[in-house]
Amino acid sequence: xxxxxxxxxxxxxxxxxxxxxxxxxxxxxxxxxxxxxxxxxxxxxxxxxxxxxxxxxxxxxxxxxxxxxxxxxxxxxxxxxxx
Numbered sequence: 001x002x003x004x005x006x007x008x009x010x011x012x013x014x015x016x017x018x019x020x021x022x023x024x025x026x027x028x029x030x031x032x033x034x035x036x037x038x039x040x041x042x043x044x045x046x047x048x049x050x051x052x053x054x055x056x057x058x059x060x061x062x063x064x065x066x067x068x069x070x071x072x073x074x075x076x077x078x079x080x081x082x083x
């Protein structure tokens with residue numbers, strides 16, 4: 001297990017990325033070439049408008065969204081897989 005600034009670890013081999021951080025940081029992670037290399041991801045802590053933007057980004061990178069859910073209509077989470 002590795003903990004720290006996610007942007008510094010995106011090129012590491014991994015099975016799972018868990019992100020519950022600010023939208024702008026999450027967006028940079030998804031845009032990072034290392035994000036789409038392989039493995040599962042959980043992206044959480046997104047407001048409704050941010051979640052739609054992140055979902056579109058994920059679709060543009062052809063990653064699979066396995067499940068998505070919200071909490072109280074405010075916070076949104078995505079579980080997915082990069083083939």
